[in-house]
Amino acid sequence: MHVACLGWLAWAAVLPAAQAQGQRVERQVASYDIPAGPLADALNRFAQQAQVAIVMDAASLKGLQSPGLKGSYTVEEGFSGLLKGSGHAAARTPAGYVLRPQAAPAAGGDAPLPEVRVTADAQSEISGGGYVARRAVTATKTDTPLLEVPQSVSVITAQEVEDKGATTLTDILAQTPGVTVNPYGFDSRAPDWVALRGFDSWYTGSYRDGLIQTVGVTFLGVQTELYGLERIEVLRGPSSVMFGKGDAGGVVNRVSKLPSADAPREINVQLGSFDRRQVAADVGGKLDEDGKLLWRVVGLDLDTGTQERYPNGERMTRKRQYFAPSLRWQISPRTSLVLQAESLRDDASDDVQFITGANGLPTSVKEGDPSYSRIKTDTDAFGYQLEHRFDGGWTLRQKARYAYRSMDKHHIQSSLDTDGVTLLRQARHDRETVNDLAVDTSLAGEVGLGPSRHRLLFGVDYNHSRASWWRNTGAAPSLDMNNPVYGVLIPEPQTPAGNIRLTTTQLGVYAQDQMAFGEAWRLTLGGRYDKVKSDNDDRLNVTRSTQQDEAFSGRIGINYLLGGGWSPYISHSESFLPNVGADVAGRAFTPSRARQDEVGIKYMPADGSVSFSAALFDLIKTAVVSYDPDTFEARQIGRVRSRGLELEAKAALTRRLRMIASFTALDIKVQDSADPSEIGKTPMLTPQRSAALWFDYAADAWLPGLSLGGGARHVGKNWDDAANTGSQPSYTLVDAAIRYETGPWKFALNASNLFDRRYYAGHGYGSWYRGAERSVLLTARYGF
Known part of the structure; x- marks a missing residue:
């Protein structure tokens, strides 16, 4: 604090x-x-x-x-x-x-100034030294100033990512209020592991350009290449009125780099700690003389080690290739079409935790083997964004994307023998795929009714996904904890242990009315009806179950524009999350529901130099599936309450000095559960306090083109177990940056965890989770 x-x-x-x-x-x-x-x-x-x-x-x-x-x-x-x-x-x-x-002068007098508006697919209006976003589309799916959105929204710009030297999505989101990342510590695989207001967003909170990204049955999640993004928009709190099924915490919407006449063109090279080597390019331009056809290609190749080593000294590694071409076609003055594609290949070591010894303390032993433990993830996605403006100001938009993701994972599962030194191991081979189709079609326009103005939105979205998972198991040689030997032959597992296909279809219809009464009052009303069908086919055990759920979700919010850039607001929002399975009596689970009341205030003066927001929220999730600790029976009686305060500020304090600051105070408790030990307790691995501060100073008084940056990140203590009997202490990390620009060249040296503080991000489920060590990154960019 x-x-x-x-x-x-x-x-x-x-x-x-x-x-x-x-x-x-x-x-x-x-x-x-x-x-x-x-x-x-x-x-x-x-x-x-x-x-x-x-x-x-x-x-x-x-x-x-x-x-x-x-x-x-x-x-x-x-x-x-x-x-x-x-x-x-x-x-x-x-x-x-x-x-x-x-x-412009015109016959009969001066012509009025034309109205300047930003279309829904355009980049947010960015100011405040490149940190302050004035508009966003995630919260309402319309072109709405953030001052008029009655819910908490954070926007992370590409400039902020570049200045801080962030290389993963979790790196940059860790400094956003209400967001917790990587609860299991440093992860060489770099997954998008994010929680919002204490609720895991792994399964339902991942969006790309407003469309959901469905994850697999087990380990196949979403991986984001940060270099391919124009910005990130974080909508906190229940959000089903816009996005359908989803958990209570909200959504993270990744906005892709797309063709534009003013898009930057650059090539950059990075060298960094742990033998990091990366080359990337972002290029584009016009295909025709009048600029009706614009293209852009973003590409990257990464080969890096990680901070973690096996006891024999061999370092864990990761490789990545990324390619994202796109084409914008201005078919007519009223119609535009954007075609997008994305290909991601990721290949990483897959030994995440170090083994805990018989004394309960962490060791330097990995349970797997560098020649066996590996996870390969592939993503291929194709889509389009179509927009047509009708007479009268109405606009039709349609977004669609088909994605195919696959995972091939070799890893080791282990347990400590009774002698306390022998690690008994089992080899596993998991394969997983996801076929995911998402389409969102909307019609938006404005009408006037007496003294009020109404911005109306009507839409329908559809999502169909099929996730398949296979597992084979087999024997693996045991490991002596006192003298671990790696590089031994581990036979390919042959025994089937899992074969599941989960098919989900969602169809939602939504409507929204953003009403303006005079210059000050804004009222936002939204409602949505969803039908979801889930088909769970266990092909190994030859069982199959089908569930059909439906839900209505709503949102209401009021803003009052005080003038001078101030806007207090109050809102109520809802969400629902389908649960696949049944309780011990054979009753199919119903969807979990969440509702939130939020009050807050936003400040954003007309010059765009400052953005400040404060929010107080009371969020309750009900019908949570919990498990009896003795019988392991599933009972849908769980209830979790999350309350908190979030503060965020981004500002150009002077011509040379910029600042970003955030603070979160989270009070989350389990109010009801089938496990009595966790009632009244805070969920494990969830810090209740966090804060971040960053200053960036243009030091051209010493040397033209020189900039200096620095800041600190604080994460409060978190609990080791559901009963809150042990905890890990808080920690504070310091980051720094120095940049120099001359002509078309930009050079940057970034250091995270500058003083190399060693800490544990958490301890739970029998494992200790190490935090990220010091990392230094040198970047050279050439713009043309």
Whole structure:
């Protein structure tokens, strides 16, 4: 909590002096050499070199070119030169610049300024030094300012990812309020293991471009290549009104890089700790003279070791190849089509935990073998985003994606013999596949009814997935804990031990009305009806069960726009989550339900330099399946309550200094369960406090192009068991960065856990989970 408070105090102390300093910077003359090219790209380069913030709608600048800038200019002279002939001008505000279209003279007087809007598939309006997003589409599936969304939403921009040197989705989400990542510590496989407000989002909270990504039956989850994303949007709290079946915590929506006239073009190379080697490229452009066809290709090749070694010194490794081409076709002024594809190949060592000794303490022994323990995951996805604008302002949108994911996993399961030194082992070979089709079609438009305005949304979405899992088992040589020998032959397992196919079909119909009453009041109403069919086919034991569930979910929220960028709100939202299976009496499980009440306030002034939000929530999940500890019978009587406070701030404090801060206080308790020992307790491996603080300073007063960054992450204690009899202490990690930009080149040196603090992220289920050690990353980028 102290870390977060320091951020608020620093913000309040620095801002007044910053405004005076910014005025001096704007009057200074500096030399610039910015090549001609896309206008948005030129403006971004100039703003970075001049150390000023600028708010602009990138979508409105598509196709516009800048003549470039070479010579010595003040800030205002530089903007004027770059914008010459574009029909736009940069207006100065107390905290930066805002790009506005210029009025064009017309017969009979001056023409009014055209309205600037961002379409639903466009990038969020980004300002505040590249950290502050002013709009997002995940919460409402419409183009809505975040100030008017009556629910907690965080947006992580590509600039934030780059500045912090994050390499995985969990790296960057760990610094977001209400989010817990990697409960089982460092994982060489880099899965997207995320919990929101204390609820696991592994199975139902993973989305890509607004469409669900279905996971497998056991180990086949979602892996995200962070370099392929434009931004990440985190919607916290029950969200079934927009997304159908899902757990109580919310969703994480990954937004892909797509073609645009101002998309950056770059090649970068990374070298880092544990023999990390990576090369990546993000390129694109126009296929025709008038820019109706735009293309983009994102690619990456990674070969790295990890922090973990076997006792014989052999390091665990991971390899990844990523390829994502896309094409945007502006069929007509009213119709656009985006075609997308993605291919991911991931090959990693698969020994996650170190063995716990007979004394209950962790050892340096791995239960598997470097020649056997391996997990290979493949993903191939194809999809499109279609948009057509009708007369009268109505817009039809359809998104669709088919994905095929597969996993081949060789691993070892072990148990300690009674002698306390012999590890008895079993070899396992798991194979898993998922075929996943998701389609979302919506119609949106605005109507006026008397003094009120209504933004209406009607939609239907469909998801069909088929997950299959096979397991074979076999004998494996035992391992002497005092003298472990690796590299021995482990025969391929031949005995069938599992064969399950789970088929799920969901069809949902939803409607939403975002009402505006005058300039201040906003009322959001939404409702949805879903039907879900689940078919569980156990082909090994020749049993089959089918469930059909239906549910209605709603949301209501009120915002009041106070003026000056402040907006308090209150909301109620709901979700449902189907449960496959039956209790001891043979009754099929019904869906778990969740409901949340949330109050909060958001602050985002018009200049876009600051974003602040605070939220208090009370979230209850009912009809949770729990198990009797003596008979192992399943009973659907569980109830979990999660309450908490979340704070988040992102700001350009001065022309040179930017800040990101977050704080979470979580009070989550099991209120009812078939296991009496956990009633009234906090779920294990769930920290109740977390905070993060990051400052980024442009140090060009010492050396033009130099920037420095640094911050801290704090994670509170978490419990080792359901009865809360033991816990792991809190820990705080420090991160740092130094960057240098000259011409088309950018160099960055990032260090996470700078002081190499050794800690355990958790202890549970008989294992100790080590935290991430210090990691240093050197990146060189060339833009063209």
